[in-house]
Amino acid sequence: MRKFGSLFLAAVLGSVCTVASYQWLEGEKENVKVEHIANIPTSKVAYTVDEDGKAVPLDFTVAAEKVMPAVVHIRSTQEGTSRKSNGREEYQFDPFRDFFGPRFQQQGPSQSTGSGVIINESGYIVTNNHVVEGADVVEVSLTDNRTFKAEVIGTDPDTDIALIKINQKGLPYLSFVDSDKTKVGEWVLAIGNPFNLNSTVTAGIISAKGRSINILSRNSNNGQGSTAIESFIQTDAAINPGNSGGALVDLQGGLVGINTAIASPTGSYSGYGFAVPSDIVSKVVEDLLKFGTVQRGWLGVSIASVNSDLVKEYDLSVNEGAYISAFADQSSAKEAGLKEGDVVIKIDETPIRSNTALIEYIGRRRPGDKVNVTVNRKGKEMTIPVVLKNKEGKTDAVKPEEREGFATLGIELEDIDAKVLKKLDINSGVRVKDVGNGKLAKYTEMREGFIITKVNDTPVKSVKEFNEILKKKKPGELVILSGTYEDFPREYNYALRM
Template identity: 45%
Template sequence: MALGTYKVFEKNPAEGMTFEDRQKVYFASNKNTSNVVSSAGDVDFTQAAAAVTPAVVYIRTTYSAQQGRSSGRDPIEEMFGDMFGQRMQPQQSQPQRASGSGVIISTDGYIVTNNHVVANASKVEVTTNDHRVLQAKVIGTDPNTDLALIKVSATNLPIVKLGNSDDVRVGEWVLAVGNPFNLNSTVTAGIVSAKGRNIGIIGSEDNDDQQSSPFGSRSRYQQQPAAPRLNKAIESFIQTDAAINPGNSGGALVNTKGELIGINSAIASHTGSYEGYGFAVPVNLAKKVLNDLEKFGSVKRGYIGVSFQELNSDVAQTLKINTTNGLYVNELVAGGGAEAAGLQKGDIITKVEGNKVYESSDLQERVGRLQPGDKIHLTVLRAGAEKNFTITLKGEPAATNRTAANSKTAEELYNKLGASFQPLTQAQKSKFRLNSGVVVTQVRRGGFFENYDIPEGTIITGINGQAINSTNDIDKAITNLKNGQMVIEGYSADGMRFRNSFDVR
């Protein structure tokens, strides 16, 4: 009886741990899975390929015909065509399908992939390397880095060991593992061609002053900068010449030790197929994003609070300054961390944490790993002399009402909601005088929450007559339908009670 009682109240040892910490525990307990030796000397990739391939999955997504993804498509898809998702030709009344890859990073079913692989999907299906087909739910997405976290209900899954992308060196051998052209578990080899690439494919639709092309070129200088605003897109890609093709998106870029150093995201191509240039999100940036998505359902990102532009000889001549390296501060965001720390318009950011800054990605990736409230050290050039500043990052201003997304499984219904959730804090419970509930932390395009104008910050207290206090409660409640109707109850951010009913047939 004592042992049984202990098991009932025993906490999951992984609860509260980051994915990296969980992996350290896993590999410490399974030493035979972590002793892959670097094969760069013999140019033999068999050990690394064998270690990684079992944990790279094939992802198929379905989009209802009503969603019409051909309009309002992901900007990356707009610029690169349909190469990422291998979309079948859309039919008037048939659901549309797409596919891509993903990487298992936790033995209990968490998988990292690209945002554009699963964005707006009503159904996400994962096929493992041993041919199991599992339904997945979208835990959260981050369009600003093109990353997403999904989860399947399974245990003891193989995982790819998280590496350190800061240690990656130009010229070292790497492997790309994914599912190009629906060819499952394909491994290609190449080298790291460059680091910190900013190719202009994320967020350029938000800035009319920046011009984008399908090949990543972008104007980096604005003659008359507009009012400053937070730069949300983070691009600091690892560039590789390992063959990456349609379907590889969301797959693994690993070093010769079999460690994950990047998530394959884009290619530069005139044809939509491999032409020698592939780009991956560095894993050190992905770690922060994925941990936030699991813990909060959205990314808690800190901002310096400056509008800047990269310097080169042309920009320096226009601004009548002598230096051609660094980031020129155009404006300061009112109330931002930079303004509070004493930065000024016309300062030139030359170093971040003691490392020289040549491109915007040198700064953005470093900041992208931090939370609001964290501190970052910058060196700026002012009046010919360098000055050091310690800046406390500020969070994004409060989100406003966003209007931006017949299955029977819990995963499919969860994805149709198009939202991410976090349990209420004790302070929130006290404020609204509630004993239970979850708060909406993210609303994705095309889902019920967007269609019914349920914004971030909304509190959900009940679904289909069942009290909600966690995402597990949501899983149980959403399948308890009556006549195909899902009833959601809760409170808006201003305290107004609501009750909405959706037809999910």
């Protein structure tokens, strides 16, 4: 009995202790408070410096709100083509495929999409050449869902820049900033329409400048080498297929560059994006508006970036610069006194540390411009003034009418000797010297040597007259080129749309 009483007393004491402990804990819980403080950034890592030099939380909202209305969605439509695939693997031979989408080789219309940037309230829009190249119809959609047909004002495959225009006034637009003053590590935003997702904004930094990735089309110029200008801004801001032609901006919303390409084993973002610097874009746009075609200065040199191998092989006195290995025909540099083995280290007041830097600087100059080229020649520095020429060895600007009629077709023509006309029993015509890579090569089976006698039943008597006829044609208008071949003297007709 005594043992039972002890057990009962222990149980009672245990219960009392349990209840007391529970009430004490409950009292403690009631004192716990969860506070919510407004306007405190969730991240305390990313900061920037304001105008007064004070550290403030990094914010992209102001730039994004300013830029998005000025970035448009572009849809390019190509009419049906019978051109066949060459059977090669497209990823290897079409570097824009994964960024812009495949260029379908099929019957019936094909469509591709990209982005563009409004640069003028009157409707001028900058995009990539590969976004509108070969397109029969170009449509532009604004962020407010309005859609307009666009006119292609001009293109420059050498920089992959194109200028188009819509018939609309009072549009929001972006202003160019000096891309030369941007720095590696600077924050930038990429705005575009990846995967048809309109008005997408991503953030990153400028990872590098002056990048050459050998992605632009190379054109042979009678042994004078490539005319492509690659001096890309590299960024880690996420860009994907559809961003092509979109904006790369600083945190104030100024246009730093036009997004052009990605480096990716999969075709989607993997950390590397590239944009054409705004200084190059601005020069191309100004030329297209003023001259109708890009006026590009030409030194006429073959160059390579100085590296340890070149230093050792040629016993160079500098570790940076552009090494001159050869000269082209009609080279303005050679005429001015530059020599093979010279290392260009500065042009005017701009240091030249690589061949890319030289190509970019000269590419932003026009024929007739004078530049002061500083070279290191066997350990001695000297500055030599050079007057730049164009690819044809002239200092005059190329007039728009010299190329405007042929630009879309991509062909080169020549007048025909009267004896040939008499032999073929025709009154007039012009010969196709080079079919080129334009619409004629894409949409017809025309070959070199074809003699064009009529355009839509209008007789053609000279190259100048052919050019004048084409200049009057509107985009999308049907054109029928009639003529013959010397070796197959019967009438052929080739039809396409401008």
